[in-house]
């Protein structure tokens with residue numbers, strides 16, 4: 001049995017979604033963020049010293065990194081339906097997109113996403129990162145032209161991983177001028193698997209601390 005350590009309003013929602021849509025049995029342990037710092041609690045550091053979400057106990061290993069967790073769970077603990085087979089022509093593209101959200105996209109999206117809660121960014125840094133976000137969103141917009149999903153014409157872990165990054169952008173209105181991103185995002189959040197994720201794990205987005 002897989003044990004998912006789920007931190008409220010965090011990336012661990014991805015793993016709930018994967019397990020729910022992929023028919024993977026799991027047990028969930030829930031953690032609240034520190035109300036002032038919004039960091040994870042010490043109890044999560046007892047599970048893994050990084051105290052990051054998601055953390056998953058699987059096959060005798062305490063695993064972190066959502067992209068790697070998604071890839072492993074799809075291949076070892078489901079029928080593979082939410083992945084792309086090794087010999088599929090779009091396998092390379094699937095791996096590229098599965099890891100893109102936490103790779104190239106992660107830094108600028110996360111920093112510009114939390115900056116407003118922390119008093120904003122210095123101009124030079126803001127200029128650099130906002131240009132990066134624009135470039136990356138434009139890239140997604142081109143990729144989604146005429147498509148419902150990122151790869152292989154089906155819903156995969158790559159869509160789950162990208163969705164988390166788009167949640168913040170949707171809330172900031174940055175999908176409104178990008179019709180493909182907007183259509184794609186709205187279809188993802190209308191899925192019963194996503195609704196179930198929010199029902200079980202709570203909202204995905206963190207809001208400003210009081």
Ligand SMILES: N[C@@H](CCC(=O)N[C@@H](CS)C(=O)NCC(=O)O)C(=O)O
Pocket residue numbers: 007009010011012038039040051052053054064065066067102
């Ligand atoms: N690249 C990692 C990032 C993990 C990460 O930073 N998770 C955040 C939640 S969205 C976290 O644990 N934040 C709490 C903290 O750092 O105290 C992944 O995709 O799993």
